[in-house]
Each structure stands twice: as C-alpha cells, then as structure tokens.
Amino acid sequence: MPPASNSTHWTLAQRAAKMNPSVIREILKVTERPGIISFAGGLPSAKTFPVAEFEAACAKVLKDDPAGALQYAASEGYAPLREMVAQQLRDQSAAAGQRWDVDASQVLITTGSQQGLDLVAKVLIDAGSKVLVESPTYLGAVMAFTPMEPEVVGVAGLADGLDLADLAAKSAQARFLYVLPNFQNPTGRSMGEASRAALSQEAARTGLPIMEDNPYGDLWFDRPPPAPLTARNPEGGIYLGSFSKVLAPGLRMGFIVAPKAVYPKLLQAKQAADLHSPGFNQRLIHAVMQDGFLDRHVPTIRSLYKAQRDAMLQALATHFPEAASQPEHNLTWNTPAGGMFLWARLPQGMNAVDLLPHAVDQGVAFVPGAPFFAGPPDTRSLRLSFVTPSVDEIHLGVAALALAIRARQV
C-alpha cells in the first residue's frame, strides 16, 4: 500500500507564489447575492449574441466539411479566418486614414485574446524584465504576465492618452509597453489622434515595442476611433484583437497580429500551449462573419450600449447635480465614447473598497478602482459597467449608489 498521501513532495514553482486569485473576483464575492443590480461585471450583454446566425453556422460548417472542422488543425489558425482578419484590419485602418498592410501570414488565431497576452508574456518576458502598463490597466493582462515574473511598472494614464514624460522616464530597458487605446478597461478612456501620434513617435524614438490590446475598438458610439498604434509602425508592435465583444465570448476566439521579429516564436508558444484554437469555433466565426455580417450586427450593439451609457450619465446627473460645481463632495465621472465602462470618483475622504459592502446593502455593486493600478492607487476611483443591466436597472442602481454614498458622507 502506498503510504499516506501527504508524503508526496509537491514543490511548486516560484512563480506560483505570485499567482493569486483575482483581487476583483474576491471583492465581487460580496456582490453575489440575488437581486443585486450589478455595474461590476465585464460581461457583454447576452442580448447582442447572434444566436440564429450561430445556429445556421453550426449546420453549415458540419455539413460542408465536418472532418476539417473536427480534426486537428494548423497552429496558425484557419486560413480563411486569418485572411478575413487581415482584410478587416486593412479596411478599418484605411478608413481611419492610415495604410496598414496586414498580411494573413502575420495573423495568429488565439483562444481568446487572453491567450494572446499569455503567449506574448512567454516570448518577451524574463524573470525581472521591466514591462510598462498604463495605470490603471486591465487586470487580466497583469495576471497573464505574472507567471513570467516581470517587474510591472505603471505609466500614468491621462484622460486621452499616456503621460509621455512619465513614459520617457521609465522606458529604459522595458521589454514592451502594454496599452488599450480604445475605451480602456477599466476607465473607458480612449487615446486621441494627437496622443497616438505622439506615443507612436516616442516609442519609435526609443525603440520601445508596443503591445496594443483592442477588444473594445468596434464598440464606438459616435465615430470610429483613430487608427491603431500598430498601423503606424507595424514592425514595432503586436496587436491583439477579439471576437468576444462583437460576436460572443463563449467561443473564446481572438487573434494576434505580429511582425516577423516575433511571429515564429509566438507560433511555437501557441503550439506548446494548446496545439491550436478549436477549428470548429474558427469556422463558426468565419461562417458568421461572411457577407459583411458585422457591418449589420455591430451597429445594433453600439446603439444598445450607447443608450445604456446615456441612461447611466443621465442617472448620475440626476443624483449628483452638483458634481461639476462641487466635485470634492460628489461622485464625479467621465463620458466614455464607446466600450463598456465608465470611470467614476467618490467624494473626498471616501474609499471605494470600504463603500462596496454598503452599496451592496443598498442593492448595487461596482468594482473598486484601486486593484487596477500598477503603483499608487486612486482609492476613490471605481468602475461602472453600463452594458449588463437594463436602462431601468441602471436608474435604480445609480439611485442606490447615491443613497449609499450620501449615507456614508454624513
């Protein structure tokens, strides 16, 4: 008989000690109560999922080439989907006034864009490497980088770009700069054209590679965002995209566009990580996207999310009418031009982590902003998602949030 189980010597890798449950996930456990209106989630609205189109695509793919869809496949991804991604990026960039000659051979299909972050981390980060991120930034990226044990350094984010002086002070020896230029998670901020041009110049000047993550770029409300950073210097950046916000996250489909300097190593990392992304799912995405489906579908998502953002802005203005004149005694917020999130700030002396349980008692949840910062956090900040709840729920939720804030102010 084997001896008792605890005799096995499990020695965990050093990196495992640094890998911890998402702080936000832990925080959100208090919000998992029935009846809570949640501004906390980062989930696309399920109303936007093109279910009928997926049904038709399943039938078509399994009829046209079942063996191809269900067999092992190339690590690079399904060739027609790679070509479709390249074409879309060429078109979007041209429409934004920037020629970007994306070739399908530069496209690597990934298991969600989260996997793109994992692969880039493996290929570009040694233990102790400096990696620059906007502060605040997407926590999932930091979680993907952490197993490779980098030193993550925050660069101050501004309302429409990065603080380039701060960047210049920190960029020596950095392996790359990770940015979300469009409707960023968590802040909803976007980089304007001038900011992009200046950042691109600065990165080119110092030779700093840019990792550009763009899951939300298609979700603009009034006008498309300026051309991607990568389009301005394709050999100097890696671009990550996703189908999660324009079709559905449950298929886990994303992609990387990478220059020749790194593509072969990303491909080898991909092969080692999961051989290839599901060929069935790749063909579903390709089948759904044929005949310009996104041109008809994405506008419906934009108008839904815009209406919900407007409802949130209206509710906030109703409950905090003196936000502009007395910002230190009110909740203040920004006006995102797309995406899923709005960034707000509590009155002076308040802390978003402390407020959360009281807000939940009032029936509303949000995500405190502090965990998103690399470096000194703004403990008054919070992230409000406007895409999951309905317009009515948004009004009720903001009213509940206002009650919780006012009660703590007294």
Added chain:
Amino acid sequence: MPPASNSTHWTLAQRAAKMNPSVIREILKVTERPGIISFAGGLPSAKTFPVAEFEAACAKVLKDDPAGALQYAASEGYAPLREMVAQQLRDQSAAAGQRWDVDASQVLITTGSQQGLDLVAKVLIDAGSKVLVESPTYLGAVMAFTPMEPEVVGVAGLADGLDLADLAAKSAQARFLYVLPNFQNPTGRSMGEASRAALSQEAARTGLPIMEDNPYGDLWFDRPPPAPLTARNPEGGIYLGSFSKVLAPGLRMGFIVAPKAVYPKLLQAKQAADLHSPGFNQRLIHAVMQDGFLDRHVPTIRSLYKAQRDAMLQALATHFPEAASQPEHNLTWNTPAGGMFLWARLPQGMNAVDLLPHAVDQGVAFVPGAPFFAGPPDTRSLRLSFVTPSVDEIHLGVAALALAIRARQV
C-alpha cells in the same frame, strides 16, 4: 514620421531561444506530397467523428441556454461536464478494481489536454528544475515544459513499464515524473498491473509526484487497461484526460484532475492563460455524452482501430516473415493492445531518419523514433500510426516500406 521599423528593440525572453519548431514537423515536411500513404500522422480517423450527434448537440445547446453557452464562464469549467468526468473516472476505476473518489471539484476543464501540460509546467517547473519523462515520450509534453526551462531527464522505458532502478537513480529532487501508461505515444506500449503497482509504490516511497497523461486509455482492443496510477494515490498525482480521441480533437477539450495541493494554482494559471475553455464546446461535449453515448460510440472506434492494427501486423508479418528468427536483418515491431501507434525497429546498421526520404520515394511516410528520446536515442526506431490509412492503404504502405528497407539493405 516614425523612423524605420528595424529601430524597435525586440528583446526575446531567454526561454524563446529554447522554443523551436517541432523536429517532427520539420521531418514531416518531406512527406507532404500527394499520394503518399502516411503512417506518420497522429490524427484520429475522421470516420469516427460523431457528426450527426454534434449537429444535434449544437441545436440543443443553442436552444436550451444560448446566453449561457455564448457568455463568459467559470475558469473551472462547466459544472455538469466536470461532474460527468468525475463520474466516468470513478466508474472506470471501480471496474478496474480500484476505488477512486474523484470529486467534480478536482476537475479542471482545459483547452485540450495539451493545455493541461502547459498549466502543470507553469505551476511546477522553475528554470533548471529536474523533470522526469519516459524515454521515449510524447514530444508535445516536452514542448509544453520547455518554456519553463526545466532539465528534462529520460527514464528508460520497458516493454510493459518503467525501469524502476533507473527511476530510483534519477528521482532525487525531481519535480515530477511524466508518464503515459496506456498505449503510449510514440511506442504504443502499456504498463501492466504489476508495473503500475510497483511504480506507484516507488513514487510513494520517494514522494515523487506523478503526472499521468491518458489520452488513449479508452482505445483498448481486447480488455480495458489496469486502473490509473493516480487512482492508487490521488494526493500524489495529476491526471490529464482528453475528449480528442473518443469524440473529436477539433473542439480542443480536455481536463485535469488534481489534488488540493495544486488545484488552486492550476486554476489561477488557467484563468491567466485563456480565462476559461469555450463554454459552447463544453456544453456540446456534455450534450453528446449524455445517455451513455460513449458506451455505444467508443466500441466502434476500438473495432475500427483494432482491425487496422491487425492489418498492419499481418502486412508486417507478410513482408518480414523472418523477423522473429533473424531480428537483426529485419524490421521488428511490437503488438500494441490499443491506441494508435506501433513501434518498430529497423535492421542493424540502418537509421530511420536516413531511411525516411527513400520510403517517401516509395510512397510511404513514418516518423523516425529518435526525436522522442530524452537522452541517447535508438536511431533504428520508428513510429507507425495505423489509424489514419485504410486497411488497403496499410497493406500498400507496408509493402512500400519493405521495399525501401530491402533496397537500402543491399
């Protein structure tokens, strides 16, 4: 304008230098010629894919809970599928005479079992850590471990188990031993009951964790294999399973069963790697597997592959009738009791890498065995897959192989 693109300083991680294209993939490029009969591939026969059942499952899943199937989901996996996996392992182990109390909470759904290897590597391997593998072993595992920069040490494999003296000599400080006890890739070998009991004892004695990879275990021909190693000491091992060989690889669905000592860290690695495996695919697998489908379906795969193995054995015996009496002057081979691969050995003085182009000229391809060895390779060894070609093709292919060998012997 940004300066020329080559001014960007791409500094690759040290591990990237160790990540190289699969040697086998490079070797197989010579075989990519129309009309070649391939014993080289590791692909399940597409005839075995239950296409009609997947069609029905797609319709059912998208009708019953489209929002659930297409939305972001828990990193652990779809709860009913995790329960189904646990139940199946409990049943199979009990049928093999070994109680194994697998609980669904120990099951982590992965994007193919290849991802299981990646996650285990992240959690258990530091740069320089010693990792033990059978020699020869599955190359994809070594590729998954490589980015974490281990020292991979081969333990000699025997016809029905591991060389335990060699294991004892090498196991000090090893992070784990990686084994495929059933119908191993590349050799088709299996560990017998006595070998498993002895290995389990030895691992428990020294506290060596076992990583047990079991993609082929359901593909037995005459009788089910003995109980898994992990069932004998559940706290001392990690078990990796796959749906690729019993349903279809193109959905990329596998799983890990892990003890509490490592499950939480594997889960965090999973979350960072791709958030979760596609929820749609998990529900498809679950829907197809309901009502005991595998009990009806897998026997059809077994009898197909058994007939093809028999055809290969028969063809080999026809073309090398003196293999038993004069092994040094003939091709020799084993008789796998399941799975997809047969392991063969060339006559004295021949080298499988050198032979391959000549075999391809004769119209047949195989995989040389040398790249599968960690440590000194047997350069005469080769792997023959009997699952992709038809029975007729198997006879033709073996005849072509015999011609190539005889021509080189003169």
